[in-house]
Amino acid sequence: MEKVFSKTKGLTDVPFTYCPGCTHGIIHRLIAEVLEEMDLLENTIGVAPVGCSGFLLDMFSCDFVGGPHGRAQAVATGIKRAMPERTVFTYQGDGDIAAIGTSHAIHVAARGEKITSIMVNNAVFGMTGGQMAPTTIGGQVTTTSPYGRDCALAGPPIDLPKTIATLEGAVYVAAGSVDSPKNVAQTKKMIKKAFQVQQKGLGFSFVSILSTCPTNWGLSPVDSLNWLRKNMMPVYQLGELKATEEVNAL
């Protein structure tokens, strides 16, 4: 019988710990598939965040390091500087990279650190029970914005990829979504390109991905996808925000 689907070698048999309908799992699979397709699994060291995806260390079949909340890019810098020939990537929630870890997000980009960062934007702090994140959109109800995010008090949400794109050392910046098969396919291409950029040593590459958190949004998996499309997509610019000439020539 013809095998039409098999799990990527990039993932171990450790079961995902995510809630039903959470799209962290899809993003894991995309990264793992890219690493397998590019034959990078043995060459790669991943760096984990602290957040719902903090346990992905066990789920990927490449080496993985986990440190403090928000520090993944600093840890990754240390790994890359010690082993420039290895592929090094961070996987981080929006709280991890766009709140507590923002200084590192700016400076790895400024330095053109030859690593890849994947940001998973679900507009909340998922792990700690759905508090407001810098990415929470105006009016969105969370446990720490129970009357809806008041942008006059909390400011409007940060679109981190746009900020990162202004820095010269960031040579590839893209924002995708995994809400539909089409967007999943497109996001995978972005991830692949980001790793190709790193392989060629062109500079810092960054992919931000819109993701759902049905549990903390209080919605069903399907309604979550609709909520993401209706509320997050107008706020967060999608597509390739930046690709230098060298990147386009890849």
Place this chain on the structure above:
Amino acid sequence: MRRQLLKGNEAIAEAAIRSGCKLFFGYPITPSTEIIEYLSRNLPKAGGAVLQGEDEIASINMCYGAAATGARVMTASSSPGYSLKQEGMSYLAAAELPVVVVNINRNGPGLGGLGPSQGDYFQCTKGGGHGDYRTIVLAPSKGQEMYDYTMKAFDLADKYRTPVVILADGMLGQTMEPIEFKERPSVELPEKDWVTTGCIGRPKRKISMYNLTNEAGEEISLKLQAKFNKMKDLEQQWENYCTDDAEYLLVGYGTCGRVGKSAVQLARQQGIKLGLIRPITLWPFPEKAFISLPKIKGILTVELNAGQMVEDVKLAVKCSIPVQSHTRVGGMLLSENSVLKKLAEVFQLEVRV
């Protein structure tokens, strides 16, 4: 052997290069800055690299990443910067990563001042970061020891898979002394069979520390504690100075160890049988130095803080000997005369100063 006049900070930097340190991550702060400056000039020539991080938090986490690959790595700072590294210290201890961390202690709290201080004794020896962990702390008292203990720190870090702190004050960091460029001692160290370097030809590895159940948490914690106990058992170090016939003892480390030696000489000129115990490891505190001191009538601790190590000395002698404390704070130095005066005052001795 080559000898050169170097600042204490530069001696640390040179020893790091000669210990095979390949990477240095740091953020400038007085009075530690000569370390990153010296290494920026000289580590690249030795095939290594220096990266100035965006802050101390970044720097210690860069060390975390580099150490995870097995590279010898160091960071250095001074009190306010060392405070920022405390989260990192806790994670390094938990993930069992060898990193050498230098703290050139300046006056605090807050921004404080640049003068020499030992105000970070508690922070360095009692944890500093969160959780139940310990770090080895080495306290040099002169330029050559800045060099020698740095070499030792790298070996201890690798031996125990642990962060090791070098704690010195700004006076030691800034003073120029002749330094002998000794070769790295040959020490047998465990193979680094835990590093995350990419899983070519071996099963995948991970480095991190968290526990999803309390039972696992207990198991991991007990394993760590067993390691800390082993360090406590095997690594206590101190220097005895004129202690054999001593009736009174000074206890001081770093700069105070040095001042203490002068005070001992002065006292002995006047017929007072004074000796000195100079702790070299501040953690583990050299309790063994205090096990049997039948002739000692009194102990005076000497510190550049409001009295911190004195607590460990009291614990070590278990109330069997009176312990008094002589201190100076705020970035000021104390003199051997002031030590003698205090000794005379608290133990009712006749001295001329």
